[in-house]
Amino acid sequence: MQHNAPKQYIKLAGKTILEHTLTKLSALAQLNTIVVALNENDPYFEQLPVIDARIVRTCGGKERADSVLNSLLFLAANPPDWVLVHDAARPLVTVDDINTLINECISADEGGILASKVKDTIKRGHIYAEQTVPRDDLWQALTPQFFKYEDLKNALQNALASGAVITDEASAIEWANKPVKLIPGRSDNIKITTPEDLDLAGFLLQKQQNENAL
Ligand SMILES: Nc1ccn([C@@H]2O[C@H](COP(=O)(O)OP(=O)(O)OP(=O)(O)O)[C@@H](O)[C@H]2O)c(=O)n1
Numbered sequence: 431m432q433h434n435a436p437k438q439y440i441k442l443a444g445k446t447i448l449e450h451t452l453t454k455l456s457a458l459a460q461l462n463t464i465v466v467a468l469n470e471n472d473p474y475f476e477q478l479p480v481i482d483a484r485i486v487r488t489c490g491g492k493e494r495a496d497s498v499l500n501s502l503l504f505l506a507a508n509p510p511d512w513v514l515v516h517d518a519a520r521p522l523v524t525v526d527d528i529n530t531l532i533n534e535c536i537s538a539d540e541g542g543i544l545a546s547k548v549k550d551t552i553k554r555g556h557i558y559a560e561q562t563v564p565r566d567d568l569w570q571a572l573t574p575q576f577f578k579y580e581d582l583k584n585a586l587q588n589a590l591a592s593g594a595v596i597t598d599e600a601s602a603i604e605w606a607n608k609p610v611k612l613i614p615g616r617s618d619n620i621k622i623t624t625p626e627d628l629d630l631a632g633f634l635l636q637k638q639q640n641e642n643a644l
């Protein structure tokens with residue numbers, strides 16, 4: 431992000447990205463605990479205003495999957511039935527989408543993820559386009575991703591131990607041959623990854639705040 435602080439602490443629409451994301455999660459009354467995986471030397475988090483008494487910090491890991499597994503193990507003494515995993519870098523998620531994900535998965539008794547249908551033509555290649563990938567059944571995986579605690583903990587532990595490349599919770603669940611429901615979600619639930627994402631995210635966050643203030 432070419433920024434002087436980790437991207438989750440970049441301020442947009444008056445708050446850090448992490449505060450925006452935690453504010454969305456704090457609107458979910460059904461969450462018992464909100465675990466934030468942080469770098470063990472993170473000096474920024476303690477300076478943030480308290481958003482919710484349910485928020486606790488734990489140490490993240492080298493990769494995203496390591497952070498998620500650390501967070502699951504943090505809860506092992508009093509495990510929940512279900513766990514919702516969300517990217518700090520996706521502050522634009524709507525509470526409505528999260529509630530739809532939770533309700534659909536609990537009704538079906540199956541885990542699932544928010545996802546948005548691919549809208550562009552997809553090319554496979556490096557310097558030149560080598561293939562146009564049929565996109566009728568292609569989805570972009572978003573977050574949150576929602577699974578039964580034991581299913582996700584076991585799948586992550588086993589998949590990581592086997593050396594599988596795990597970039598989202600669903601890929602560990604798929605590795606374990608368990609179902610992943612695709613729940614259509616808003617395509618503006620973007621992951622802030624590159625500098626050009628900041629202007630769009632800042633505009634959309636301000637728009638959300640203006641609408642919520644009405
Ligand atoms: N070691 C890591 C890396 C990522 N994440 C989580 O995964 C989300 C999505 O990953 P990404 O945005 O790619 O995080 P980084 O890899 O740290 O960022 P970048 O790709 O911009 O370097 C992050 O917002 C963060 O919540 C994590 O918990 N632990």
Ligand SMILES: C[C@](O)(CO)[C@H](O)COP(=O)(O)O
Pocket residue numbers: 494517570571572573597598599621
């Ligand atoms: C979890 C995720 O946001 C789903 O698209 C994505 O896999 C995160 O990838 P990253 O490389 O950790 O940003």
